[in-house]
Amino acid sequence: MPRHLRLTGKARVNIAAVAVTCMAVSFCKVNLRITALRTCLFAVQGYTLATDRFSFSSVSMPSPPRAEAPPSPLPSRFHAWFAGRGWEPRAHQLDLLALAQTGRSALLVAPTGAGKTLAGFLPSLVDLAEPRAALTRSAPVGRTPPPRERGLHTLYISPLKALAVDVARNLYAPVEEMGLPIRIETRTGDTPASKRQRQRSDPPEILLTTPEQLALLLASADAPYLFGSLKRVVLDELHALVTSKRGDLLSLGLARLFTLAPGLTTVGLSATVKDPADLARFLTPQGGGAPAAAVVMAAAGAKPDVSILETAERLPWAGHSARHAAGELYEAIKRHRTTLVFVNTRSQAELLFQLLWTINDDGLPIALHHGSLDVAQRRRVEDAMAAGQLKAVVCTSSLDLGIDWGDVDLVLNIGAPKGSSRLMQRIGRANHRPDEPSRAVLVPANRFEVMECRAALEAIDDGAQDTDPLRRGALDVLCQHVLGMACAGPIGEEALLGEVRSAAPYADLDAATFHDVINFVATGGYALKSYDRFAKIRQDKKGLWRVAHPSIAQRYRMNVGTIVESPMLRVRLVRSRQGTTGYSGPIGRGGRVLGEIEEYFVEGLVPGDTFVFSGEVLRYEALVENEVYVSRATSREPKVPSYAGGKFPLSTFLAEGVRRMLSDPKEWTKLPPQVAEWLELQRKASIIPRRDQLLVETFPRGDRFHLVAYPFEGRLAHQTLGMLLTRRLERWGLRPMGFVANDYSISVWGLSDLGAAVLRGDLSMDALFDEDMLGDDLEAWLEESPLMKRTFRTCAVIAGLIERRHPGKEKSGRQVTVSTDLVYDVLRRHEPNHLLLRAARADAATGLLDIARLGQMLSRIRGRIVHIGLKRISPLAVPVMLEIGREPIYGEAGEALLQEAEAALLAEAGIEGPASGEVG
Template sequence: MKRALASQWLAARGWKPFAFQREVWRHVAAGRSGLLHASTGAGKTYAVWLGIVQAVAGEASGTAPGLRVLWITPMRALASDTAKALAEPLSDLLPAWSLGLRTGDTPSAERARQDRRLPQVLVTTPESLSLLLSRENARAELGGVSHVVVDEWHELLGSKRGVQVQLALARLRVWNPALVSWGLSATLGDMALAAQALCGPGSEPARVQGKVHKDLVIDTLLPPDPGRHAWAGHLGAQMQQPVAEEIARSGTTLVFTNVRSQAEIWYQLLLQARPDWAGEIALHHGSLDRATRDWVEDGLKQGRLKAVVATSSLDLGVDFLPVERVLQIGSAKAVARMLQRAGRSGHAPGRRSRLTLVPTNALELVEAAAVRRAMRAGQLESREPPDKPLDVLVQHLVTLALGGGFHEDAVFEEVRAAYSYRQLTREEFDWAMAFCARGGQSLTAYPDYHRIARDEEGLWRVPDRGIARRHRMGIGTIVSDANLQVKYVGGATLGTMEEGFIARLRPGDCFYFAGRLLEFVRLREMVAYVRRPTRSKGTVPTWQGSKMALSAQMGRAVLEVMQLAADGRFPDPELKAARPMLQTQARLSRLPTPDTLLVESLRSREGQHVFIHPFAGRHVHLGLASLLAWRLARERPNTFSLSVNDYGFELLAAEPFALDDLLAGRLFEDGELLHDVLASLNASEMARRRFREIARIAGLVFTGYPGQPRSARQLQASSGLFYEVFRKWDAGNLLITQAEREVLGQELEITRLAATLARMRVQRIEHVGLATASPLSLPLMVERFREKLTTEQLSERLDRMLRAMEAESTR
C-alpha cells in the first residue's frame, strides 16, 4: 500500500509519474543511495522526495522523534523555495512530521525553537550542517538521520564546499551505516565520478538518467549585419533594439549576462530602448542587497516583471514558472552553463525551454552553433572534486572535536571514506592532527593554536570556550574574491583590479591599466604600488577584467564547427551569418581546425606580432603566452607585450626574433614545464595570496565578530605573516604545499595547460605571414589597444585596420 502513496498523490493532481521517478522510488525503497541526473524542470525533486516519504511512511505511529531527513542546498536563496516544494506532499502524506529551514538567514527565534527540538525534515546548507555537527550533542540530534538529499550536486562537486558535504556525510554514515543519500543534478559530464564522490569510494550507487521528452529550443538572435569582423563587443549596440523587440513579443524573460558590469549596461540599454518599461524590468546580481534580490525574485514568481537582467545569481534551482524564455547576452562559455540557464524557462515537466543566444561579436555566432551541437550530443563538462584539501580537513577535525569529541584512529578511517580523502596517508592525517593540537612546529608556543586536546577518556575535544566560539563563527569554505587598489607610489589611486592579475607580476614588470602603461613596484597588503616606466621591459600583459573562460569542451566544439567552414559547409543559421567573417579569415589566412594549429605573424610599426590560436580559453592562453615569451626571451633578451582571449593569444616583440623554434614546435615541449611555468610567472606571490584563503578555512586567521569584521587588508597581513613564518621555520608545513598545488592546479590550470601543449605538438602547424590583421588576430590587437588608447583613438585605429583588411580581402 505504501508504495502507491507517491502515485496516488500525483494522480490526485492529474499527474502521472515518469519512468525515472518510479526507478528512483524503487532504489530508495531498497535502501540504495544514488544520483539522479535529469533536465531542469523535469521533476527531480518529487522523484527523490516522494520516494523518501514512501520509505518512511510505514513507521508504526507515523511519527518519528528527532531529525530524520536532511535536504542540502548550495544557496540560501534556494532553501525557501525548496521547503515550499517539500511541504505540500509532506503535509498530505505525513501530517505528523514537521519541516524547517536552517541557513545563515534563519531568524534567531526560529533557531532557538530548533535548538529545543529539531524538525523531522530540515532544509539547510553545507555550512549550517557543519555547525550542527559542531554541537556537543550532535550524535543525539543527527544520529537518527536516515536520508540525505544534496540538491544541485554539480554546483558543489568541484569545490571545497563539496568536500565539506563529503566529510559531513562520512560522519552521518558512521552514526547510521544504513544512511541513504541522493544527489540531484541537471548538468553533469561524468555521472559515475559524481555519484562516487557523493556516496563514497568503494560504494555502488545507483545512477538514474531522467529521460523526459521536453522540448529544448536553442536558437540565436542573428544580427542584421554581422560583417567580416570579430572583436569583442562590436555587435553589442546593434543588438539593443532586436533584444527589446524579442522581450516585447515574449512573456516573462530572463536576460543572462556573464559579469555584473555587463548586466548593469544591458539593464540601462533596455530602459533606453523602452522607457515605458520602468518598474517592469529589474536587475539581479550578487552585489545587490538581499532585500532587492528578494523583491526581484518575488516579482518573477508572481509574473509581475516583464524581464530581469541577471548574472549567475539566478542560475540555480529557484522555480520561476512564469518565465517563458531566456536570452543569453554573449557566449556562456560552457555547455553545462548554457543548459542550466536554458532550464530557467519552461521550468516544469512538459513545458518548452527556450534559450536565445545574443552574440556580441561574430565569433560568438560560431560558438552558438558549436554549443547547440554539443548540447544535442550530451557533451557536458566534467567536474573534478578537490584532492585532499588539508585546510578543510583541519577545520573538520576541530568541528568533530566540538561535536562530542573523537578517537583519532576511528576518524582517520572515517575521513578516508570521503571521496576526496580516499588516498589520504596516515602521515598526512597525523600532521593535520598535530597542527590542530599544537599549531605545527612554529606555533607551539601560542595557546590560541592549541585547539584540540585529549581528555581523560582519550577523546579529542576543544578545551577552550573562546576557541570554540571563534571556530563556529568561521565554519565554512566560501571565500570572497578580493580586489586590490592600484596606486602610484606616493600618489593618487588609479582604481581597483582583480588580485589574481597583480599576483602574477614581478617588481619591474609593466602592464596596461586605465589607459596607461604602468610599472609594478611592490605589493603591500591589498595595495599594488606602480609608477610610470621609463621604458617597457619584460612581458607586458594587458588587464582584461574578470571574464568567464571558454571551457575545454566548448573549445573542441568550436574547432569542430570551424572544420565545417573550412570544408565549405555552412549548415547552421549562425554559420551562414558568420560566413563573411569566416571566408575573410580563409582568404587572408587560414581557418583553424581540430587537426591544425594556426600561427599568424605580422610586422608593424609596433614590432613583430605572432598570433597563436589553440582555442583553449583565456586562462590557459595567459599561461601559454607567458611561458612562450619566457622561453623566447631566455634565448635572446626581448620585450614582449601579451594579449589573450578565448581563442588565442598574441606575442608582440619589440625586437624581431626568428620563428624557427616556434614553427618547429620546440617551444611546445613539456620538458621542464613546471620549472618554466613557475619561472615565467610570479608563482610564489600567487601562492602567498592563495594561502590567505587556506589560512582562513584552516582557522589560522579569524574574520572577526558580528559587526566587527576584519578587512581584507588585515586578513592578508595576518596570513602573510603565517606564510613567512611557516616557510622559514616549518618547511614541512603541508598547508604551504597545498597553496602551491592549488595555484598550479586552479589558477595556472597546469594540467589543462600541459594537455593543450600536448595537443599543439601533434597538430600540423599552419603558418601564415599576414599582410594585414585577420578576423582572428584583430580581436587580440583590440584587447591590447583598449587599455592604451582613448575611445576616439581606438575608433580611428580600427577604421584604418578595417579598411586595410577590406582592401586585402577583396584582392
C-alpha cells in the same frame, strides 16, 4: 599591470547613479508597487512560489509504461492527493520511492521541471505519514534528551539558502493538504539564535539547510543526539555543489552523518551531467563495500528549441557586450511573456541592462540581477517575479541554480556559452513543462563566439555533456573539518581517516598526508616543533585528540565555511591632482564614496591609470589607508580594462568543437556569411590550421613585432601561457614587452622581429612552446606571483591558520592581523613543502592558472606547430589584437574609439570596413 588582474579583476562596476534613477522613474510607471526609486535597480537571487518545482504529469499525459509494474509503493492517501490534483506520480518519483524503501541511495538525473524535488522528498513524506514508535536512542553520557516521539528524519541541503526557504514553502502544501504530522523547518544564517538553539534540542522531522550549517551542527557535542535518528539526506543541485570547496566540505559532513546514522540513505538531485556514475560516488561511503547509489534517469523532456540569433547587424570582431543586438533582444523580449537574459559577468549584466533601458520605449518591466546587489533589492525583485510582473530579468550565472522563475518562456544567452552542460542548464530555466520544448536563443557577441555557439548547438543536438569529473578534496577544507570534528568530541586519528576516506573526494587520501593535517590543526604542522604547548588539539592518554580549550570551538564556529571574501577597498571621489607632480599633501578628503573595489584590482594600478567604476571613467589618484582615491577622468577612454570575458573558461569539449569547425571549410556553410567570409580571408592571407595543429603567426605592426597563437584553451590557461612565453623570450634576449589573451588566442609583442629570428634559426617554435616551460619557469614565476599569494591566503583562511575575525573585533577582509603574503614568504623559505603550500599549489594547478589544461595543450601540440611569418596582421588575429589596450565597453565615445581602432586594423589586414546600413 600584472596580467592576471584582467582575468579576475572583479572591479565592482555599478551603473551610474544617474542612469539608475532615470530607469527607475520609467520603471515605476509600470506600477510595480515599488515606492523608493533606488529599489528599482532590481537584484534577484530569489525564488518564487512557482509550483513547477513540484510539477507532476497530468493524468492526460500517461507516464512511460513500467516493465514489471510492481505494486505501487505509494500509500493510498498519497494516491488520493495526486488524483485530487489531476496528477499522477512520475516513473522516476516512484523509482526513488522504491529504492528508498529497500534502503538504497540514489542519484536522480533529471531535466528542470521533472518534479525532482518532490521525487527527493516523497520517500520521507511516505515514511513520516505512518505513525512511528517513540524513538529509542542512546543519548550521550551525561545528557538527558527532552522527551520526544520523533527526531530528525530528513535533512535537505541546498547550495543556496533562498532555495532551502523556497523548497520548505513548497513542501508545506502537500503536507498540509494530506494532513501529515510532519514539522518542516529551515536553518540558515538568518535563523534566529533562539530557534537554532531549540532546533538542536527539539528538531523538526524535516530540516532544510546549507553545507555550512551542516558543518556547524556536526561540530557540536549534540550531533550524535541530533542526527542519530536521521534516515535520509536530500542533496539538491548536486552537480553545482560538487564543483567547489563547498562540495568538499559537504562530502566530509556527509561522511560524518553516515557514521552517526549508519542506516542513512541519500538522494542526490542533479541536472544532466557527463558521468552520472562518477557523481553518484558522492552519495555513499566509498571503500567500505556499501552498494553504490543507483542512478535514476528521468525521461528526457522535449528537445529544446535552441537557435543562434541571426543578426541583421554587423557582427563585432571582439568584445562581449552584444551591443549590436540590443534592438533585436528588445524585440524578442517584447514578443515573449517572460524572458531570462543570461550573461557571463556582472559588468556585462549592468551594461546590457543599461542598453535595454535606453531603448525601452514601451517601459517594459525589465529588471537586473547579479550576486553583488543588495539583499533588500533582491527581495523586492523576487516578489515582483513571483507575481509575474516582470517582462525580463538580466542575470548572471548565480541564477543557473534551480530557483524557479514561474512563467519563463524564453532564455536569451548572451555571449559565449562556455560549456554545453552549463548552457543546457540555463536553457532548462525556460518553460518548466517537460512536454513542451524550452525555447532559447544564443546571442554571440563576436565572431569567434559564433563558432562557439555553433559548437554548443551541435552538442545540444547530440545531448553531449561536458561537466567535470568529481574533484579531489582540498586539504585546507579537510583541516577545517578535522578541527570541527574535534570540537564535537574526541577523535581517533585512524577512525577519522577511515571516515574521511569514505567521502568520495578524499577516497585517495594517504595516511601520511592526513597525519600532516592533524598536526596542522594541532600546532600549525611545522617541522620545528615549538608550539606544542599552544596546541589547539591534544592527544589524551588513550591517544584521542581533544580540543585544548572551549574557546577553540567558539573560534571554529566563527570561521566555518569555504567562501573567502576578497579584501575590498572603499573608492572615494576626490579632486584630481593631475598636473601637479608627486604627492602634495592630503587631497580632497571627504569626497563621495562610490562603492567598494577589490584590493587586487587596485594593486595593479599606477596613479594616472583610468578605469570604469560605477559607470564612470575614473582616474586612480592614490591609495590612502583603506581607501582608493579617484577623480573624474578627463579622458573618455579608460586605460585599464575591467575583465569582461566571464570567469568560466571555454570547456575543452567546446574548444574541440571550435577547432574542428575552423579546420573544415565545409563546416563554414553553417556559419553566418559574415563569419564564413572572415575565415575565407584568413585562408587566403595565412592558413587555416588542422584541428590537431597549433597555428602561430608572426607579423610586424607599427613599431612592434607580434606573435599570435591559437590554442583555444580558454583565457586562464592562455594567461599562464603568456606569462611563461614572455619569461622565456626575455631569457633568450628577444625582448618581449607584453601579451594579451582571450579564450581563443594569445598575442605576445616585443621589440625584436620574432619571425626573422625563426628564419635565421635563432628561434624555434617547438622550443618556445616546449612543455619544459611548466618546470622551472613556471615554478619560479608561480612562487612569486600575486595569484599564488592570493590562493595561499584563501587556503590559510579556510584551513584556519588565519582567522577571519576575532570575537568582539570585526575585521574587514583587508585588516587580517598579519599579512598572509609575509607568512607565505617565510613559509616558502623555511618549509617549502608545508601542507598549506601544497594546498595552494593544488588550487593553482586547476584554478586561476589552469596549469593542468595548459600542460595537456602543450603535449597535444608537440611537433604540430605551424609557424607562418606574415607581413601584416591576419584576419584571425584581429580579435585578440583588439583586446590590446581596450576597455570592453564604455559609452559612445569608447565605442567610437573602438570602431576606429578596429577599422585601422581591418584596413591593415586587407579587409574592407563594415558596410553600413545593411539590413537583412
